[in-house]
Amino acid sequence: MERRTPPRVASLVVALATTLGTVVTTGTGPAGASTTPAxxxxxxxxxMSQAQRVGQLFMVGTPATGLSTAAAYAVSTYHVGNLILTGRSYGGPAPVRYLAASADRRTTSTATAGVPLLxxxxxxxGAVxxxxxxxxxxxxTALIQxxxxxGTLTASAASWAQQLTRAGVNLNLAPVMDTVPATLGTANAPIGxxxxxxxxxxxxxxxKGSDVVRGERSAGLAVTAKHFPGLGHVLANTDTTAGVTDTVTTRTAxxxxxxxAAIAAGAPVVMVSLATYARIDAAHPAAFSPTVVTGMIRGDLGFHGVVMSDDLGNARQVAAWSPGARAVDFISAGGDVVLTVNPSVLPAMAVAVNARATADPVFRAKVDAAAYRVLLAKATYGLLAPRLATDGALGTLTVAALQRWLGLSATGSLGSTTIRALQARVGTTADGLWGPASMxxxxxxxxxxxxxxxxxxxRTVNDLQAYLNTQL
Structure with missing residues (x-):
């Protein structure tokens, strides 16, 4: 049976595309079909099946030093569409490139309907x-930045972003847009x-935060404005403490x-805090609050992009909720991407969201709309463009993709100009002669x-193709 995009989702296209901005150049495909992000x-x-759409609503953690078995299983089995690299990696970009390419190989038609990962x-x-x-x-640190x-900050942010994109990272969970009053300073545990x-x-x-947004977006990196509506007035950290409450911030603060400002500068993602805001919605942490997510982010700020939670896997602030309830409550409030650094709670979360979507048409509509917003963000940043087959053959399509990555005309012919550019990119003598040192x-x-x-x-061509799929 043919699947059709529900009218409620199709109606989001214009608003979402306008809000996210267009990074992908529109055009037509081989058969003349439109290739706009929408x-x-x-x-x-x-x-996509319902389970695959639900999978787009999760981001799970994997150590930055290598793709974990648990994260790979989450993608392959629970259709998870997004990963976050956690901990610390000190090995430079190369192992990150390998991790990103390895994760990308998991995005099969069965797993994610062929949709790549954020x-x-x-x-x-600084410390983060x-x-x-x-x-x-x-x-x-941001305070120094x-x-x-x-001009200096924007240019520096563009340089940092290029380092990330060439390592296979396409979303930075930055910049922090929280304001810590000078009178509180370092007594503010999460930020100051x-x-x-x-x-x-x-x-x-x-x-300054908008400078970072513009600089990083100019290099093709998606960014995240966090932690709405701000963690600048609390003392404790929601990661390690329960009952964190802001008694200062109001809906018009x-x-x-x-x-x-970050949204106006083009930030495609907004992350919601887990703190409770007594003067906005004293009954719910912000991530579970329809007032905060739908009323303020969607309504007051007019944001139609991707709303992401802060970590709902390990945070002590939400430990009283079951993992399934955390995911369902966030999506019910109007959120899109459930962040869980801890992949072990992902199965319970995904099962709960699928079950509620099956039983409740209103909730299912929220899942559908959220999945579409995630997909539109991916399309806007080029992730839904045609992909290379990882067949190990250095054919014209692979060479053309390589040339586009190098900023050259895509002729599909591997001449000395392309070889020199590739040699320069990988850090060897750019003499136009491909031999053992270049390999x-x-x-x-x-x-x-x-x-x-x-x-x-x-072997090398296959890995190059997998890497290029994270770049183009």
Whole structure:
């Protein structure tokens, strides 16, 4: 039976595409079909089962040092559509490239209907920088970044973003748009203690955080404005403490201005705090609050992009809720992507969301709309573009994809110009002659073991194809 995009989802297309902005160039496919982000998202949505749509609503953790068995299982079995790299990696970009390509191979038609993953990490700077080592700039704290000129900060953010995208990361869970008053400073455990704020006034945070949004987006990296409606007025950290409550912030507080600015600058994702806001909705943590998610983010701010939760897997703030209830309550409030750093709770969450979607048409409509928003964000950032077959053959399609990645005209012919550009990119002598040194450099760049090959072999081409699928 043919699947058709429900009218309620199709009606979101114009609003969502306008809000997210267009990174993908629109055009027509081989058969003349439109390839706008909206049409690509609609096509992906239409071929998905309910379980696959539900899977798009989860982001699970894997160590940044390698794809864990649990995370791989979540993608393959529970159709999970997004990963977050956690902990710390000090090996530079190469092992991250290998991880991203390995994860991408899991996105089969059975697992995710062929839809690639959002691969995210926390690359803020200071104490919160997951990916480090040679090839990743050591980023200073946000408080230091906030003292830089707008031009310097925007350019620096673009450089940091390019390092992430070339490592296979396509979403940064930054910038932090929380404002910590100077009178509270480091007594604010989640933000101020680590100097994660760009300044101590909403005006400074709005400007400097937006500089980061624009800089990172200019390099093709999706970004996340967090932690709405702000963690600047609390003392405890929701990750480690229950009952964290903000008694200051209101629905019209000045501290909301930085989030509005980040959205105006093009942030496609907003992350919701887990704190409770007594003067907004004293009955629910923000992530479970329809007032916060639907009323304020969707309504007051007019945001139609992707709303993500803060970590609902390990946070002590929500430990009183079962994992399934956490996921259902967030989506019921209007959220899109449930973040759980801990993949062990994912099965219970996915089962609960699927069960509620099957039983409750109103909830199912929220799941459908959320899945479409995630797919549109992916399409907007190029993730639903045509993909290479990982067949190990260095044919014209692979060479053309390689050339596009290198910023060259896509002729499909591997000439000396392409070879020199590739040699420069992987860090070897750019002499236009492909031999053992070039092969070794490419294998190191891809994070695979050197095998002593003297020229192209199917193993290396296969891994190159998998990597290029994370880039194009």
């Amino acid at each position: 049409s690509l998202a609609q096509a992906a949505y239409a071929r 691969i995210a990490t926390d690359q803020e700077g 920088q997951v990916l480090q080592g040679n090839g990743f700039t050591r980023i200073p 906030g003292t830089w000129s707008d 203690h680590w100097y994660r704020e760009y300044g101590h006034t909403p005006a400074v945070v709005a400007v 000045a501290d909301l201005a930085p989030f509005r 070794a450099a490419l294998q190191s760049y891809l994070g695979i073991t050197r095998d002593g090959a003297t020229t192209w072999n199917s």
